[in-house]
Amino acid sequence: MNPEALHTGLIETLSLTLVITSVAAVEMRRLKFSIVAYLCQALLIVGLLLSFASVNKALYWWAATALLTKAVLTPWFLFRAIRGVDDRELKPVIGFGPSAVIVALLMMSFFRLTHGKVALLAPTGMAQLEVFRTNLAVASTVFALGLYAVLTRRDAIKAVIGLCLLENGVHLSLVSLAPSLPETALFGVATEVVVTVFLLLYVIGGVRQVFGSTDTFLLRELRW
Amino acid sequence: MPGEVLTETSALPAAVFLLPVLAGVIVISATRAKRALQQWISVLTMALVTGLGTWMAYRILGNVVLTTWHRELRVDALSALMVVIIGAIGLLAAVYSARYIEERMVNGPAARRTSTFYGLLMWFLGTMLWGCVTNNVIMLYVAIEATTLTSGLLVAFYWDRRALEAGYKYLMLLTIGITFALFGCVLLYASAAATNKLDGGSALLISDIRHVVQFIPGATAAITIAFLLIGFGTKAGIAPFHPWLPDAHAEAPTPISVLLSGVMIKMSLYALARTVSIFYPAWPQVTIFIVALGTFSMLLGIILALTQNDLKRLLAYSSVSQMGYVLVGIGLGTYLGCYGGLYHLLNHALCKSLLFMCVGAVMYATGARRISELGGLRNQMPITSACYFVGALALAGFPPLNGFWSKLTIYLALARAGMWWAAGIAILASILTMVVMVRAGYRVFWGNLPTGSAPPPNLKEVPARMFVPMMILAAICVLLGIYPQAPYPLLDRAAGVLATLGR
Numbered sequence: 001m002n003p004e005a006l007h008t009g010l011i012e013t014l015s016l017t018l019v020i021t022s023v024a025a026v027e028m029r030r031l032k033f034s035i036v037a038y039l040c041q042a043l044l045i046v047g048l049l050l051s052f053a054s055v056n057k058a059l060y061w062w063a064a065t066a067l068l069t070k071a072v073l074t075p076w077f078l079f080r081a082i083r084g085v086d087d088r089e090l091k092p093v094i095g096f097g098p099s100a101v102i103v104a105l106l107m108m109s110f111f112r113l114t115h116g117k118v119a120l121l122a123p124t125g126m127a128q129l130e131v132f133r134t135n136l137a138v139a140s141t142v143f144a145l146g147l148y149a150v151l152t153r154r155d156a157i158k159a160v161i162g163l164c165l166l167e168n169g170v171h172l173s174l175v176s177l178a179p180s181l182p183e184t185a186l187f188g189v190a191t192e193v194v195v196t197v198f199l200l201l202y203v204i205g206g207v208r209q210v211f212g213s214t215d216t217f218l219l220r221e222l223r224w
Numbered sequence: 225m226p227g228e229v230l231t232e233t234s235a236l237p238a239a240v241f242l243l244p245v246l247a248g249v250i251v252i253s254a255t256r257a258k259r260a261l262q263q264w265i266s267v268l269t270m271a272l273v274t275g276l277g278t279w280m281a282y283r284i285l286g287n288v289v290l291t292t293w294h295r296e297l298r299v300d301a302l303s304a305l306m307v308v309i310i311g312a313i314g315l316l317a318a319v320y321s322a323r324y325i326e327e328r329m330v331n332g333p334a335a336r337r338t339s340t341f342y343g344l345l346m347w348f349l350g351t352m353l354w355g356c357v358t359n360n361v362i363m364l365y366v367a368i369e370a371t372t373l374t375s376g377l378l379v380a381f382y383w384d385r386r387a388l389e390a391g392y393k394y395l396m397l398l399t400i401g402i403t404f405a406l407f408g409c410v411l412l413y414a415s416a417a418a419t420n421k422l423d424g425g426s427a428l429l430i431s432d433i434r435h436v437v438q439f440i441p442g443a444t445a446a447i448t449i450a451f452l453l454i455g456f457g458t459k460a461g462i463a464p465f466h467p468w469l470p471d472a473h474a475e476a477p478t479p480i481s482v483l484l485s486g487v488m489i490k491m492s493l494y495a496l497a498r499t500v501s502i503f504y505p506a507w508p509q510v511t512i513f514i515v516a517l518g519t520f521s522m523l524l525g526i527i528l529a530l531t532q533n534d535l536k537r538l539l540a541y542s543s544v545s546q547m548g549y550v551l552v553g554i555g556l557g558t559y560l561g562c563y564g565g566l567y568h569l570l571n572h573a574l575c576k577s578l579l580f581m582c583v584g585a586v587m588y589a590t591g592a593r594r595i596s597e598l599g600g601l602r603n604q605m606p607i608t609s610a611c612y613f614v615g616a617l618a619l620a621g622f623p624p625l626n627g628f629w630s631k632l633t634i635y636l637a638l639a640r641a642g643m644w645w646a647a648g649i650a651i652l653a654s655i656l657t658m659v660v661m662v663r664a665g666y667r668v669f670w671g672n673l674p675t676g677s678a679p680p681p682n683l684k685e686v687p688a689r690m691f692v693p694m695m696i697l698a699a700i701c702v703l704l705g706i707y708p709q710a711p712y713p714l715l716d717r718a719a720g721v722l723a724t725l726g727r
Contacts, residue, residue, distance in 0.1 A: 147400070150396070150400060156392065159396065163396070163399060163400065166400065166403055167403060170403055170406055170407055170410070173407070173410065174410060177410050177411065177413075177414040178410050178413055178414050178417075180417070181362065181413075181428075182425070182428070184363075185360065185362040185363060185366070185428070188362070188363065188366035189362065189365075189366060189406065192366060192369045192370065192373065195373050196369070196372075196373060196395065196399050199373055199376050199377065199395055200392070200395050200396065200399075202377075203376070203377075203380055203388060203391045203392050203395060204392065206380065206383055206388050206391075207388050207389075207392060210383075210384065210385055210388055211385065211388075216392075219388075219389040219392060219393070220389075221385060221386055221389055222386060222389055222390060222393075222470075222471045222474070222475070
């Protein structure tokens with residue numbers, strides 16, 4: 001096997017494992033495991049960025065930023081938020097069985113759609129290459145899974161994990177869409193997600209104090 | 225028609241947003257400083273920003289565009305207009321908050337300290353100003369998300385059940401929404417770079433992207449426009465992406481409601497207009513879609529406002545409706561439409577800030593905000609009462625107040641574009657606005673108190689630091705109604721920037 005094919009193979013394996021970690025993060029009932037799945041995903045993203053970085057040097061910076069914000073700070077904030085409380089997720093709206101079916105359908109449809117119609121999303125010639133097609137398809141799948149988690153999960157912490165997946169999806173797509181983005185822009189985008197997670201968990205901490213639970217179903221005083 | 229435009233390097237664009245950010249750092253770290261000192265720093269900073277904004281606007285009237293850091297920041301007439309609005313409303317809100325926040329301040333979690341309040345207030349204003357002066361499409365997203373982050377804790381400031389619920393929804397829904405905008409911005413950048421007509425760095429600059437937009441493939445452009453509309457539309461409170469808005473605007477402390485409704489949603493609409501309007505020359509059919517979205521927003525907002533008993537929620541839903549007018553005007557893409565849209569943006573900033581301040585004054589004096597619990601306040605609170613009616617009539621577009629002229633311009637622009645149906649809906653929504661606002665005002669200030677409840681014993685007019693900002697806003701509403709030509713020079717140039725479909 002020549003090095004180039006090996007490289008492509010590596011990138012594709014990492015990309016596909018990424019999808020599996022997303023599913024795990026969405027479907028795990030214990031929040032602790034869910035956060036671990038998220039952590040794995042973050043490390044995979046860093047690995048992926050590093051393997052793309054052999055083509056595009058600017059991505060080394062990006063990998064470092066991702067390591068700090070996604071693999072260190074975000075999981076740390078999340079673990080701190082569930083420390084000392086029961087970490088079993090509140091029963092979601094959609095049970096495990098139907099949810100698994102929906103997730104599988106989402107995965108297949110988004111992956112196929114983006115993989116097939118990549119020209120719509122990425123007008124660059126480079127994005128037509130197989131690795132970037134896979135990358136974009138994975139990015140949109142992770143995005144869809146995150147959105148699904150945010151919309152259907154009852155536990156506020158789980159919704160935050162969903163939000164992180166959503167952001168990961170968008171950030172992954174940057175590899176193919178905007179490889180030459182300057183560091184300042186990257187830094188701004190990455191920092192913002194961490195601050196969002198921190199603030200959301202801070203407010204959720206207040207919710208837990210005042211309402212006694214992180215159940216978003218309790219948050220329905222304000223209607224109409 | 226303005227002649228040759230000169231580009232000039234200047235530090236002013238950087239100064240207007242760095243000043244409040246710096247003041248915020250000072251205030252937020254001065255936890256032990258006297259409350260009065262924190263307030264004075266905030267008020268003086270905003271006064272300075274308003275001054276700088278006016279100076280920039282004056283310079284720009286002499287056919288100049290101000291840029292900083294290799295065109296990373298770029299202030300044209302449209303940006304200058306936004307800077308002046310944000311600066312002035314921010315200044316008045318800071319003055320107004322002096323007494324309002326003092327009254328309700330208690331010791332508690334860090335989120336409830338005055339230093340946090342004023343520090344975040346400065347950052348909130350600073351990030352909004354940054355969004356208005358930046359020329360970088362990715363930084364535009366970063367600035368807009370930063371306004372969400374800086375205002376999130378301000379929305380949840382009271383830290384009780386309702387405030388926490390509003391704060392959670394605010395941060396969650398807006399972050400999801402704005403992520404779509406990030407995707408839109410990235411696509412815009414990527415497709416501009418893919419045209420190979422710009423070098424890497426300048427494909428990020430909105431002022432350069434607009435020259436290559438016609439080379440972007442149609443399907444990509446459609447996806448980009450959809451993502452930008454969802455993303456910035458969520459933050460601008462356009463229906464059907466508005467569910468966060470009434471909660472946040474109603475539960476935040478009143479000076480923050482003033483800024484959320486008065487300027488933040490406008491700033492987001494500014495971002496929408498900046499990015500989407502560049503597509504118009506190549507894809508004019510987008511206008512119909514945006515006008516339809518705007519009319520839906522104006523109708524749905526005012527229908528929901530009809531059913532409200534809570535004064536602040538009523539005003540919040542009316543903001544959804546009024547943003548529809550601005551979107552329709554700007555969305556038309558013609559000079560007349562953009563002029564009307566921007567003029568209404570200015571007028572709505574003035575009268576909605578005024579109305580929120582009036583409702584805040586009623587809450588300050590009586591402690592109540594439900595229409596059914598209030599009545600007959602006109603004798604005890606004559607100034608608030610008069611200011612409320614000026615704001616309400618201006619909002620409804622009653623001649624000769626300022627709202628009348630901007631709405632009339634929008635109707636005319638719609639009629640000229642042949643969209644009579646939209647003009648009809650806009651007029652209907654305006655009549656409904658009149659009904660909603662006057663009915664609420666009548667019951668609160670003229671009607672009788674509900675039977676069985678006595679008026680609070682020492683009910684009196686609010687202190688001067690609260691009613692003076694209200695009187696200033698009311699006076700501007702009246703003056704702009706009598707002299708609608710006063711803001712013409714600036715609005716004319718600003719509309720010229722957006723009117724990509726010609727005059």
